[in-house]
Amino acid sequence: MPLVNTKEMFKKAYDGGYAIGAFNVNNMEIVQGIVDACQQQNAPVILQCSSSARKYARHLYLRKMVEAAAEETGLPIALHLDHGPDFETCKSCIDGGFTSVMIDGSHFDFEENIAITKKVVDYAHQYGVTVEGELGQLAGIEDEVSVDADKASYTDPAQVQEFVEKTGVDSLAIAIGTSHGAFKFKPGQKPQLRFDILQEVSERLPGFPIVLHGASSVMPEYVAMIRQYGGKMDDAIGIPEDMLRQAAASAVCKINVDSDLRIALTAAIRKHLAENPTHFDPRQILTPARAAITDVVTHKITTVLGCANRA
Ligand code: G3H
Ligand code: 13P
Numbered sequence: 001m002p003l004v005n006t007k008e009m010f011k012k013a014y015d016g017g018y019a020i021g022a023f024n025v026n027n028m029e030i031v032q033g034i035v036d037a038c039q040q041q042n043a044p045v046i047l048q049c050s051s052s053a054r055k056y057a058r059h060l061y062l063r064k065m066v067e068a069a070a071e072e073t074g075l076p077i078a079l080h081l082d083h084g085p086d087f088e089t090c091k092s093c094i095d096g097g098f099t100s101v102m103i104d105g106s107h108f109d110f111e112e113n114i115a116i117t118k119k120v121v122d123y124a125h126q127y128g129v130t131v132e133g134e135l136g137q138l139a140g141i142e143d144e145v146s147v148d149a150d151k152a153s154y155t156d157p158a159q160v161q162e163f164v165e166k167t168g169v170d171s172l173a174i175a176i177g178t179s180h181g182a183f184k185f186k187p188g189q190k191p192q193l194r195f196d197i198l199q200e201v202s203e204r205l206p207g208f209p210i211v212l213h214g215a216s217s218v219m220p221e222y223v224a225m226i227r228q229y230g231g232k233m234d235d236a237i238g239i240p241e242d243m244l245r246q247a248a249a250s251a252v253c254k255i256n257v258d259s260d261l262r263i264a265l266t267a268a269i270r271k272h273l274a275e276n277p278t279h280f281d282p283r284q285i286l287t288p289a290r291a292a293i294t295d296v297v298t299h300k301i302t303t304v305l306g307c308a309n310r311a
């Protein structure tokens, strides 16, 4: 099956009260680990690449791997640019076979965000590529996306209609208290999300797909494994799964997960090397790492997102 854009999958997710998992990919083991789970669960999926992933793995390799995944599985798979920083990067992904892009103008003022987002939408829609915009700023650090907690800001529901109407975006990422990375809340701080903002946004945008970034739950079993095998991950805190389930059942149609994959991959590699100190074949080291990715994605699909058997 050729790669698809997000239009149809978001419509079904909105109507069905579930969310599609959007997982960040950087190499073959991550792509295969994710799609193995999706195939077993018959789940649609978004595989997304950040600018730094494109720098690391290179655009063509990423696209060909994701195309191979779609061809091998027959699943609806969208190839999405995560946090597109500017028009040129979005254009390069659109020209280079991505089926969906995010233009992240959230750090600009409202008018500038509208202008750059509209420019990307006008270009993308000529080629059937869907566009995600963002209003409000998440806290957290992940390579090229870095926002101090005191500069983060919740989405203002009063702005969303104007933004969507003026830009023509296909989905909107909002800030309700999630954040990027593995340290989402301060030690002792009670994890909280502003579901009141999500509610107000969805009332103002009936039928419109909402996106949640920074939605890893920082799964305790993998954090414990990292610590057991010599890694340091003190004070890692994610979004509680019951909150993610609540979001997935609402207007949220896309839930972004990267850190949970990184943590599981690292935990599995640490464990394998600790238990097999003589191994130096990357296939032996990365086989359990790929399986750990499959376990995480299976868990997300079946217990958080609700997208099993929706392909
Ligand atoms: O939101 C950011 C993504 O997790 C991508 O992170 O730039 O380290 O690939 P990255
Ligand atoms: P996490 O760091 O919570 O996995 O968020 C990933 C993300 O939002 C990618 O855009």
Ligand code: ZN
Pocket: 083, 180, 213, 214, 256
């Ligand atoms: Zn993000």
